[in-house]
Structure formats: C-alpha cells, structure tokens
Amino acid sequence: MTLRAAEWHKLPTSLTELCINTTLRCGQSFRWRKSAEDEWSCALHALHYRAIYPSPTTKLLTPPPSNAPSVTAEDDTLALINHYFNLAPDLGQLRAPKFTGIRILRQDAWEALIGFICSSNNISRISGMVHNLCLHYGPLIAHLDDVTYHDFPTPDALSGPDVEAHLMKLGFGYRAKYIAKTARIVSQDKGLKWLQDLSNPECPQFGVPEQPAGELLEGGREGYRKAHEELLALHGVGPKVADCVYLFGLGWSESVPVDTHVWQIAQRDYKFGKDKHSSLTAATYIAVGNHFRKLWGKEAGWAHSVLFTADLKAFSERVVAKKEVKEEEVVVKQEDGETVVEDVIKKETTKRKRVKKEPGENEHNVLEVKTETTRRSKRQRA
DNA sequence: AGCAGACCTCAGAG
DNA sequence: ACTCTGAGGTCTG
Numbered sequence: 079m080t081l082r083a084a085e086w087h088k089l090p091t092s093l094t095e096l097c098i099n100t101t102l103r104c105g106q107s108f109r110w111r112k113s114a115e116d117e118w119s120c121a122l123h124a125l126h127y128r129a130i131y132p133s134p135t136t137k138l139l140t141p142p143p144s145n146a147p148s149v150t151a152e153d154d155t156l157a158l159i160n161h162y163f164n165l166a167p168d169l170g171q172l173r174a175p176k177f178t179g180i181r182i183l184r185q186d187a188w189e190a191l192i193g194f195i196c197s198s199n200n201i202s203r204i205s206g207m208v209h210n211l212c213l214h215y216g217p218l219i220a221h222l223d224d225v226t227y228h229d230f231p232t233p234d235a236l237s238g239p240d241v242e243a244h245l246m247k248l249g250f251g252y253r254a255k256y257i258a259k260t261a262r263i264v265s266q267d268k269g270l271k272w273l274q275d276l277s278n279p280e281c282p283q284f285g286v287p288e289q290p291a292g293e294l295l296e297g298g299r300e301g302y303r304k305a306h307e308e309l310l311a312l313h314g315v316g317p318k319v320a321d322c323v324y325l326f327g328l329g330w331s332e333s334v335p336v337d338t339h340v341w342q343i344a345q346r347d348y349k350f351g352k353d354k355h356s357s358l359t360a361a362t363y364i365a366v367g368n369h370f371r372k373l374w375g376k377e378a379g380w381a382h383s384v385l386f387t388a389d390l391k392a393f394s395e396r397v398v399a400k401k402e403v404k405e406e407e408v409v410v411k412q413e414d415g416e417t418v419v420e421d422v423i424k425k426e427t428t429k430r431k432r433v434k435k436e437p438g439e440n441e442h443n444v445l446e447v448k449t450e451t452t453r454r455s456k457r458q459r460a
Numbered sequence: 461a462g463c464a465g466a467c468c469t470c471a472g473a474g
Numbered sequence: 475a476c477t478c479t480g481a482g483g484t485c486t487g
Contacts (some may be wrong), residue, residue: 199481251468314484319484338482359461
C-alpha cells in the first residue's frame with residue numbers, strides 16, 4: 079500500500095454551511111470515528127482525505143466501496159467531497175428551520191440500507207455494529223497510525239452461509255437474520271443496480287448524471303412513492319428504515335423518517351398524539367410525513383433532520399455517552415486463502431457521564447481539506 | 461385498519 | 475451480584 083500526498087485544498091464552504099461535528103454525529107452515518115486528537119476518520123472510496131481546522135486538528139480519512147467508480151485525481155476528490163457532503167445547496171436559501179451546518183450526506187445506498195437495518199438502537203451501538211461489519215467482512219483499505227481501515231462490505235461478502243450465525247455471536251441479535259437475508263437478496267436476486275436505480279434522478283449516486291424528478295405531491299414525488307414499495311419488501315426494512323435509506327442514501331429529500339424521537343417532536347410541536355393520530359400507527363406515520371412536506375416541501379427531510387439534531391443536541395449538552403473499548407479476544411484466522419488481517423471481537427461499554435458542552439463547537443473556523451491518493455500496490459495473500 | 465407481543469441486546473434501576 | 479424493565483423498529487398474529 080502506498081500513500082501519495084497532494085496539495086492542501088480549501089474546502090469551498092464555511093462552517094455555517096457545513097458543521098462536521100454535528101453532521102457526522104447526528105445519526106445519519108455510522109462509520110465516521112472521532113479520535114482522541116479530535117480527528118474524524120472513515121474509509122470511503124479509494125482516497126485518503128485530510129481536513130484540518132487551524133486548531134484543533136480534524137482529519138478525514140477515506141478509502142472505497144468496491145462498487146463505486148474509481149477516483150484517482152485530486153479534481154475528482156473535490157467532486158467526491160462536494161457530492162458526499164452535499165455541498166451544492168445553499169443552506170441560507172432553504173426555508174427549513176435555522177440550524178447551521180447540518181448537511182444531509184449523500185451516502186452509498188447499500189451502506190445506508192444495512193446501516194439503518196441496525197438502527198433499532200442508540201447511535202453509539204449502531205456505530206459499533208457497523209464497525210464490526212467492516213472489520214469482519216469489509217476489504218482492508220489501509221493501515222495508518224496503528225489503525226486499520228476497512229471499507230464497507232459488499233452484498234456478496236455478507237451473503238455467505240455463516241454470516242447470520244457469526245453476526246449473532248457478535249451481538250447483532252435479531253438484526254443478524256435481517257442483514258443476512260437482505261444481503262442475499264441484493265447480491266443474488268435483485269442486484270446492486272436495482273438499489274441504485276431507486277435513487278432520486280435529481281440527486282443520483284456519485285458519477286451518474288442528473289435528471290429531472292417531477293412534481294412534488296402530498297406523499298412525495300412519483301419516484302419516491304414508487305421506491306417506497308420496493309424497499310419495504312426486504313427483511314428488516316419497515317417504513318422508518320426505508321425512509322432513512324431514501325433520505326440519506328438515495329437522495330429523496332422529501333423523505334421524513336419518523337422514529338420515536340420525531341414522533342415526540344410531532345406531538346410536542348405539531349399537535350399530533352390526539353384523536354385520530356393518538357399512537358404511531360402506519361396511518362399516523364404517513365400523516366406526520368405529509369405534514370412536514372406541507373410545511374417544507376421537497377426539503378422536508380432536511381428540516382426533519384435539523385429538528386431532530388437540535389433535540390439531540392440539547393440532549394447532548396447535558397449527557398454525553400463516553401465510550402470505553404475493551405478488547406476481549408484477538409484471533410487471526412484464514413478464510414478462502416486470503417488473510418483476514420485481524421479478527422478482533424471488541425466489546426464496547428457505554429458509560430453516561432455529565433459533561434459540559436465542548437468548547438469551540440460552533441466556532442467559525444476555516445475548514446481545509448488535504449487530499450491524498452491511495453494506491454493498492456498488491457493484494458495481500460496468505 | 462389498529463394493536464400487542466416477540467425478537468435481541470444493553471444500560472440503568474431496584 | 476442479581477433480576478427486572480424499558481428503549482429501539484420490524485414482523486407476526
């Protein structure tokens with residue numbers, strides 16, 4: 079593995095337009111990790127990014143979903159960053175509630191699908207599960223500063239015969255079956271292209287040209303309503319998980335995932351929870367989404383995330399989950415003639431601790447991005 | 461259509 | 475040190 083460093087680039091945005099600490103922690107993605115040195119990192123595409131604030135330092139590390147188009151030049155790196163962080167829309171122009179810096183990431187649809195199947199959990203536990211998926215089934219991308227970076231596993235990698243039992247052992251619970259079944263359907267039956275073709279044509283997967291997506295109707299645009307039916311057929315995918323995938327992985331901005339949190343907000347601020355909609359039934363779920371769409375149109379999902387995060391934020395000022403990682407077992411084993419680099423079963427214990435709000439959280443620093451290109455010199459073999 | 465209980469793990473309460 | 479309860483979303487009956 080060779081790393082080639084490139085010039086420093088200034089990300090074409092300000093912190094009013096993108097707040098990394100909020101955007102990467104608000105429960106829309108589960109793979110970014112923040113180190114003790116205040117650096118964010120994630121394996122994503124065949125690249126290695128580095129972003130810093132004047133102080134403290136923030137680093138974004140990145141390598142590739144194997145299904146993504148290969149990107150090598152720095153110009154494309156910037157395009158990828160613009161795409162992933164969804165930097166094109168001007169937040170100042172949005173009618174959504176004011177809460178600066180929250181972006182709806184444009185994540186890989188497959189990763190979002192599996193990630194949100196794990197999502198009947200708190201964010202730190204979902205992150206742990208997704209991390210374990212990458213560690214055990216994702217291709218090794220880089221070894222840097224004593225940290226190994228694995229990409230998100232492909233549908234093929236998750237459709238082996240022992241996946242369900244193994245995930246059970248890793249503490250996935252009933253989600254183990256959902257993941258195994260969904261992976262098998264996508265890899266052997268429907269195909270990844272099927273999933274990606276459910277994307278909003280106005281907001282396609284990286285590298286795909288944009289197409290118009292039609293008029294907004296009460297229940298969302300035609301394509302969104304149609305995509306709805308498709309994903310619900312998968313095991314472990316109900317309306318909430320499907321809406322998360324539409325919003326964060328398939329670019330349908332009118333999607334409003336109603337979880338218990340959003341349901342609280344709907345009751346508290348929008349007079350839901352009475353008569354007809356006294357509990358969160360399927361009909362109530364649709365009514366909440368339609369109400370948000372009536373208020374914010376195509377940006378309903380964005381607005382929803384802002385409200386959601388604002389609530390999350392208020393919560394996190396009082397109580398912050400502090401994580402302790404304990405290594406229980408380290409095994410090196412072989413699979414299919416390829417070296418499985420580390421088979422580490424980690425158990426994460428979460429302790430709740432009262433802390434003050436982190437200083438500098440909302441400071442308007444300049445965000446810079448350093449790009450580096452990773453090249454795989456050779457595939458590791460046993 | 462709505463609702464209750466099962467699924468599974470973990471944290472927190474008692 | 476122990477058991478019990480509740481949270482999280484989906485599925486089944």
